Amino acid sequence: MARKATATQAKTQPNVPQFSEQQDLEAFREMLLIRRFEEKAGQMYGMGLIGGFCHLYIGQEAVVTGITMASEKGKDSQITGYRDHGHMLVMGLDPKGVMAELTGRQGGLSKGKGGSMHMFSNEHRFYGGNGIVGAQASLGTGLAFAAKYSGDGSVAIAYFGDGAANQGQVYESFNMAKLWNLPVVYVIENNKYAMGTSIERAAATTDFSMRGASFNIPGEQVDGMDVRMVYDAAQRAIEHARSGKGPYILEMLTYRYRGHSMSDPAKYRSKDEVTKYRQERDPIEQVRARLLAGGKISEEDLKQIETEIRAIVTEAADFATNDPEPAASELWTDITIEA
């Protein structure tokens, strides 16, 4: 009964789902927050305020925004890899806490002990923030296992990239998820490059929506640059999982504008390719154009939102710059829980 994976269909799907003005405004605000936050993070990295690895989400904003809009906040759990800032912002985690974690300060979400790749929130049901490529597929399947075991009606959403999609444990997880019909949606964020290796050079089959076919897991390929398409597909997938039919795969065709991490100059792709995406497919510009074309929202209205977002990001950056480093005594806390 599995829906046949619709590799080409989605790309040419004639019926683009329509957003209300309210939905467009929400998406605009969320995506802009990610964009501005990440730009600021990139700048602060350049100033030496953020150390180590820093993977920016710029270009991929529509994916996590559309999925989260279709999920139940505070109930459905989400988990991802190390490109995780956008997920936390959309899920409602405090931008100050996220930025202060990036700078390794005591007010960071993990008290400065996690860093860019390791932040979590039980309250928001966000489980990281995982640095080992592919691990979150198994962990996310476990979140779904817990949902089914406890019968709490939640769905687990596990994001991973086209690179992680070639990891063995992903298929071990697919197998168990379908075997036990666990309520999990696997979101494969296909941004076309696993670090510097293009999907063509790494994957024997590049249609990742088909990767669940041998486990009878339905999959769809979705335009991940159009938040409406993401939202629409996510609604289908989440409903499928929540109704007890088991896992569902959404391959999001997306693009990251920046390098893999801050130290990656992205020499493996052409400037034209990046420019084309930015000019023709940008997820935020699509929504902006739609809002303005609707006639009710003016440039001034959008500028007002921009100003508000910028204030949030500035406040986060100021906090993350001035908050003290964790106390030396924090070195020895949170290793184990004293029984």
Added chain:
Amino acid sequence: MPQILMPALSPTMEEGKLAKWVVKVGDKVKSGDVLAEIETDKATMEVESVDEGTVTEILVAEGTEGVKVNTPIALVLAEGESAGSAAAPVAETAPEPSEAPVVPAEKAAAAAPSAAVPAAPKFEAQSDPDLPEGVEMVEMTVRQALNEAMAEELRRDKDVFIMGEEVAEYQGAYKITQGLLQEFGKDRVIDTPITEHGFAGLAVGAAFAGLKPIVEFMTWNFAMQAIDQIINSAAKQLYMSGGQVTAPMVFRGPNGAAARVGAQHSQDYSAWYSHVPGLTVIAPYSAADAKGLLKAAIRSPNPVVFLENEILYGSTGLVPKVDDFVLPIGKARIARKGSDVTIVSFSMGMRYATQATEKLVAAGVDVELIDLRTLRPLDIDTVIESVKKTGRLVTVEEGWPQGGIGSEISARVMEGAFDHLDAPVMRVTGKDVPMPYAANLEKLALPNVDEVIAAVNAVTYRS
């Protein structure tokens, strides 16, 4: 943010070449617009604008080499902003890149380490609970003890479940889970496919969400496929999350050499897991300890690696018949009090150590024998107290010598009781070779009673 600063492209970059300006004075720019290209010996990258505004000044000319990170390279003023507001660059409040890493007292590094790094909190082990007067002792195998421990905890807490290969319908590859499926049903006693990496990760995820999984590995040899999830996901989670998310769970199964199963199925992982902060590592020898410590492990809020031994599964011991027999984690047991020499061991090593002790005592050596039971946290205090009395120490384990449990104990006794030692510490270990298959070679590769006696003779200068 009117000043544009020379960015660092990597954690180690200190300077670079301003290769090219893409904008010129007077250009209007918005967020994401490329301003300039920066070159280092490794890479070229673009500097993007973070804000909207007009380029009012270019401070570093195109082609300039050796531009230090954080040097202002241009001014971009937003609408209505004046150059005067550029006076206080954010960078001034930022720590230098070289100071950003985590050691908070870095400047004190030249002083004694104790001044720079706060001391680890001391671990204090609880002693075994007092048993009621005249408590009935029941003889049972280690297998039965483990089985009872799990059954009791499954009865006690509905969040506890067990998963692994052949744990349910087959009743356990080594029959440790016998009868659990019948009592607790297939939702709580779960047969998995042969996918250690996947189901270990799945169980850790379930633990993040509040369940208390028991993961059975058919043997710990197969858990090497899952070791990433055990260490990177379970052990480090509490720390990485600043105390928010933990993985209360047990990974268990037979560890170490069985018999004649060859190199890939005969390995002792005690030292491996005991190396990892965040994990609790337990390796019991007796049936009573197997029961009391497995129950404690299942109730622990931390991830526990519980190392059993296939050869010990059938050995019997007396287990107290009380309602809820739970032993403290992290407390060694003094199996025999003595004053001439201390032997420290755990798990299967205790079999060699016990038999050696019997012979040595018969020969007039008053041996103190300590069963560690828990390998992390290690009850080093009990060992050190003993060494202060005996002055001599022999460790016994089946694992390899380099970086082994015996090596660790030796180092800590040297640090904590150096003046009390009357002889060098000696280690009896498995030989430094992969496990051979041939019966005679396998016997040679494992430690034995004679080697323990020889080591005791050496440290007591008897031979």
